[in-house]
Amino acid sequence: MSPPRSQTQTRAETQVQTRPAPRPLPPPDDPRLLEDWRRRLDAVPEEVRTLLAEVVAAGGPALADHFYGDMLEDPRASRYLNVDQVRERLKPSLQRWLAELLSAGADGVEALHATQEHVGHVHARIGIPVDLVSRGARRLKDDLHAGIRQRAGSEGLALEAILCADGLVDIALESMTRAYSRSRDAAGQVDGAFRLFSLIQNIGTERERQRALLLTWENALLYALTSDAPGPAAPLQLSRSEFGLWFLHKGMASFGDTAETREVNLIAARMDSTLRARLPEATTAAARRELLDELRAGADAIRSLVTMMFDGIGDLESGRDALTRLLNRRFLPTILRREIALQANTGRQFAVLMLDLDHFKSINDTHGHEAGDRALKHVAALLVENTRGSDYLFRYGGEEFVVVLGSVSLDDAIAIAEGLRNAIASSPVVLADGTSLPLTASIGVAVQDGHPDYERVLARADAAMYQAKRGGRDRVVVDDGGLPDPPGVRALRG
Known part of the structure; x- marks a missing residue:
């Protein structure tokens, strides 16, 4: 065995080679957010910026005390916060956050947004209720208003500073909440995938069973439409078949709201509507054959989509390492x-x-x-x-x-x-x-x-x-x- 290189070098190389690079956060899906933020910062008069900096510098500790004191009174907060954590880490962090938020220039918007994104993702990981954060922001603005009125030399300046502070806190909270929502949605999808991963023991068997049920419906439709008396449309509808009921009650719950499930629902609804509208008028064998061909084309499309969805569940094997099976x-x-x-x-x-x-x-x-x-x-x-x-x-x-x-x-x-x-x-x-x-x-x-x-x-x-x-x-x-x-x-x- 060749001699190892230095421990620090080997470890650092190992991390680069084996750990996936962190995925960059997706950009905000509404560019108006950053544009609005930049516009607001551009419009802040220097005397307002100075006043806000003085308010935060003088009242920062009291602002943090009120913010977290109010939050800690909520029984739910005990799961996320404790007194030592608030005193040693969170109160100083809040004061820095507020100072950066109210003193930034327009060229600092991207950094501000990245900070709010980070905070939102941390809140989502922790699971802190978003209403606790919103309540804290409301209390924070009330305290800022009081500090501004106390230090402003005129009502006009106080009003301008209050509107500016409110707008900046609100837009930061919006940025934070958007990141929070994205993280919670993504976590919910993975959690749902894990439940499915845990419950489905034989994906291949279930996939073939549902394909067989879809084929059974097709055969029943074929038998009905090639007979002299096909009967009423209702019993022949895909939504009433065993496959249709499975997809409605279990398939949708398992696969979730995806482009594929929406397409299956759309095609199935269109097929049932076509069957109801045209079967009573299909009085000849040729007309029924044309109807049958159209419905079977829809069934083929659904079969392909269902196969894709089951293959996606098969990708949950990506949740299990292919080599070690862990x-x-x-x-x-x-x-x-x-x-x-x-x-x-x-x-x-x-x-x-x-x-x-x-x-x-x-x-x-x-x-x-x-x-x-x-x-x-x-x-x-x-x-x-x-x-x-x-x-x-x-x-x-x-x-x-x-x-x-x-x-x-x-x-x-x-x-x-x-x-x-x-x-x-x-x-x-x-x-x-x-x-x-x-x-x-x-x-x-x-x-x-x-x-x-x-x-x-x-x-x-x-x-x-x-x-x-x-x-x-x-x-x-x-x-x-x-x-x-x-x-x-x-x-x-x-």
């Missing part, structure tokens, strides 16, 4: 959100283990990628064998794995992590030529500390795992809240 990172946010909610409701702690195979690049370089694949599958099997049925196992990327341990203490989490480390170290992988290749892993452990943002516990586990690498590998390190950030990972400070 879950991949797609469903990790869903699981962590559920564990955070469970902890909030029951007090049950959970922990995250971040596991990285040591010297994995050397395995690929020395023995080839087939050996690397064998090593990954071997480790995945060991994770399955040495964890509980209630634990979630993910291939996080490249040679990294994540284990989510539910209902554990810190001692439990450390014991499981040490068991995994020992199992890997004592079980070499056998290569295709019969060679036994020893493996070791570095594992970081982080127990959820009650913070509602799941990315924090991931970042803490990652920092601990990096420390295990730096400390010599083949070891378990527990995050104590004071570890430095790993290379390439931005600590979440929001």
Whole structure:
């Protein structure tokens, strides 16, 4: 085995090679938002800008006290906020946010918008009710009004400053809420996909069953329209068939509101309408044959769409890593959100283990990628064998794995992590030529500390795992809240 390069260099390279680049946030779907924001900032007179800066500088601590004091009185806030967190981090952050918002020039709109987007996405990850934020913004504006009136030299200046401050707070809140909505919608889609992934055990069988039911409807239609007395249209409608009922009650719930499901509904409704309108007038065999051909063309279109939708469910196998058969990172946010909610409701702690195979690049370089694949599958099997049925196992990327341990203490989490480390170290992988290749892993452990943002516990586990690498590998390190950030990972400070 070739000698490894420096630990820091190898780790940084591994992150670049194996971790997907973060996807850029989509631009706002209404460019008028930034245009309006830029216009408002351009129109702020210098004396108003100066007055607002004085109000924030003099009253910032009191503004933050009132904002969070009012919010903390809501019983729901206890899940997202605590007194220490508010005092040490959130109040200073709010004062900085307000100062930046009210002092920015028109050339700072993009940065302002990016900040609101970030805040909105964090609020969505945490699940903080949007009305709490709106209520806080309303209280914030009331306090700003009072400070402006106290410091303005004239009613005219006070009115102009109040209108300016209200407009800037409102547009920031709009930007924040748009990001919040996008994140919640995306999370809901993934959560729904996970439910479907969990419930559908044999996608191929279900797909063929529904295709067969659609064919059964076609055969019944064929039999009716080629007979001398086809009967009334109602029993022949696709919406009344077994396939139609399945699609209405289960298919739509499973596939969701997509372009494909809307198209199926549109085609089916058009087919039923055509059948009702034309069957009574189709008194000849030729007319009925023409009607049959048109309806079967619609059924063909529906069959193609249904196949596409089931293939999309098949893509949920992308939720399961093709090589190791563990879950991949797609469903990790869903699981962590559920564990955070469970902890909030029951007090049950959970922990995250971040596991990285040591010297994995050397395995690929020395023995080839087939050996690397064998090593990954071997480790995945060991994770399955040495964890509980209630634990979630993910291939996080490249040679990294994540284990989510539910209902554990810190001692439990450390014991499981040490068991995994020992199992890997004592079980070499056998290569295709019969060679036994020893493996070791570095594992970081982080127990959820009650913070509602799941990315924090991931970042803490990652920092601990990096420390295990730096400390010599083949070891378990527990995050104590004071570890430095790993290379390439931005600590979440929001």
